[in-house]
Amino acid sequence: MTLPGQLNPSPRLLLGPGPSDVHPRVLTVMATPLLGHLDPQFLVIMNETQEMLRQALQTRNALTFPVSATGMGGMETCMVNLLEPGDKIVVCVGGFFCKRQVEVAGRTGAQVTVLETPWGDVFDLDRIREVLTKVRPKVLSIVQAETSTGAWQPLEQLGKLCHEFDTLLLVDAVTSLGCVPVDVDGWEIDAVYSCTQKGLGCPPGLAPVSFSPRAVEAIAKRKTPVQSWYFDVAMVQKYWSDDRFYHHTAPITMIYALREGLRLFLEEGLQARWDRHLRNHRALKAGLLALGLEYSAVEGHQLPQLNAVKIPPTVDDLTVRKMLLTDFGIEIGGGLGDFKGKVWRIGLMGHNSRPKVVLTVLAALEQCLRAAGYEAPAGAGVAAAIKTYAN
């Protein structure tokens, strides 16, 4: 075969559910030559990355590090370390990624109880108390930012509630970290996993995780070995601690990237970053509503970083998304699972949460909606966003 040519992708504005655009400073560090994975300088870089990750997650958990895999590898890491055959877990399911938790938990041999809510809705504490009382599980798992529906699950009181029942709280923060608060210690979260390619503005390839002392104790009490060697945190932590025991070769360039992404996060400040995401979300939301679109997540629980809106019944999903991609280089997300063909997901994550992006996507979307036969009020989206910024 003829060899493929030089890499030359078209410029994109990534406004789907992730990956999001990588911050230019992160792209730059990725061209840095490697250090060895046991080089003293690299060990410093690892420590710095872990410490910044703790700050980003608002935790003092010693066992905090990036798993050498993408976000789903983080989910598996948490499940296979916390669960062994016969253990009980309750999974709160209100979207596609909660369903994933059911699948992954099931493969550990644990008994999985599913607590359901309609897609787009969130769970209240009473329902969770009820299921905890009934099942008394070892672990309760929940998704903070459900990427398939755009619903924002409140977590403030949940850890405390779980601990009344001696249950560990496992949180999916894949789409939340870097966009909205994730207060691991304050909310008494016992295990959390996230990713690099959304709120942190890095490429996909690592899954930050953190385990509370309570979770570490539970892992130490296991009767069987962790079924995965690669994701066994008791082994991996020996490399990410002062032992520096060789387990596997860390993805060095990805750690360079995460370090820079975390530096950007902390330079900006946690509160400032969350405020920025809210501000740009409000402008985008005003614009989307002015175009006549409706959110699919319930009012009061809509994620600033992932705006899931119902596709108007007369409009063809693919026509609009294809035109956005080819004419504007803008990627937005389609629906997953129950929402396939029914929902668009517009992400404003990390670096992409800024006014230029909001106004651009509203203008482009209006043009594509018109081309698809949907008569949006002319210029209404952009106008509403500008007005919101001005307030």
Added chain:
Amino acid sequence: MTLPGQLNPSPRLLLGPGPSDVHPRVLTVMATPLLGHLDPQFLVIMNETQEMLRQALQTRNALTFPVSATGMGGMETCMVNLLEPGDKIVVCVGGFFCKRQVEVAGRTGAQVTVLETPWGDVFDLDRIREVLTKVRPKVLSIVQAETSTGAWQPLEQLGKLCHEFDTLLLVDAVTSLGCVPVDVDGWEIDAVYSCTQKGLGCPPGLAPVSFSPRAVEAIAKRKTPVQSWYFDVAMVQKYWSDDRFYHHTAPITMIYALREGLRLFLEEGLQARWDRHLRNHRALKAGLLALGLEYSAVEGHQLPQLNAVKIPPTVDDLTVRKMLLTDFGIEIGGGLGDFKGKVWRIGLMGHNSRPKVVLTVLAALEQCLRAAGYEAPAGAGVAAAIKTYAN
């Protein structure tokens, strides 16, 4: 805390067992902005990468793709898909990484039989025939390039032998791909895993794997689900095939890197690349012998890309390696397991297999050996290498 400063690692020449230096062209593509993981342009890039990977592995196997994890994730992928509880596997152990196979295989619930050889030696077909006759395993696994000893296991006849017993042949090609021939179809290998950070001149972060039709059939016949969701090839292949079924977000930048690393490999040509590795190895070997050092792998089975030599008894391991790193920016590898403190491992992999590197490391090593009290014949290493290149 004060934020860590801008990333600014010292320049290194990475001559350990891996990671090896990334080719400058690969570093450059890593700064390329992302495409979405379902972008039509990215799907083309995936196809190109898979097709080049097949050429590099000399296979037509449809199920050929890079696992989104480092090399050890590739090992786990092969083990958990090929094995289920009660299956039998024979693992050929002559070094640290074969031992890893025993650990990882054991976690699947398979019955593991270990066939041992002294570290630094290789296995002959008669011993393997004997164990196959006795055990009749589902899988036999072996390491082609044992990174801990520098031993080069011949594989030419092994697949055929395994198939006489209806046994699947699993090969660790982590340290071989891109340096010495890996002829998956010609040698009837059923499953193989490798990495990106050695012979392919990319950063660590992906584990190329390939499964023969025979292996795919065995996986389809499993009675139990694969214990790992993340490494379940039946699911992952739906993303890496025309279905493009979403499984997890691919590490896009790493795939850019692998694509460029494979382009470099195929541009050079397979045979030319293997010849280059041999030529530079011969020069390095002549130099190391002239300095009075001995190889730890048996004669006739020494890897060109990984030169493991015994540390002279009067010389302190760390003194020399530390001086090489601080005074010359050169990293070589220490020993692992049984060879800890006894062996140095000097890698000439991918981009680093070139005369400039050979002469540099020989000159620097001589100076460090002298500083450690070892009287190497003056200039003998460099002189022997130059003479070898001239022949």
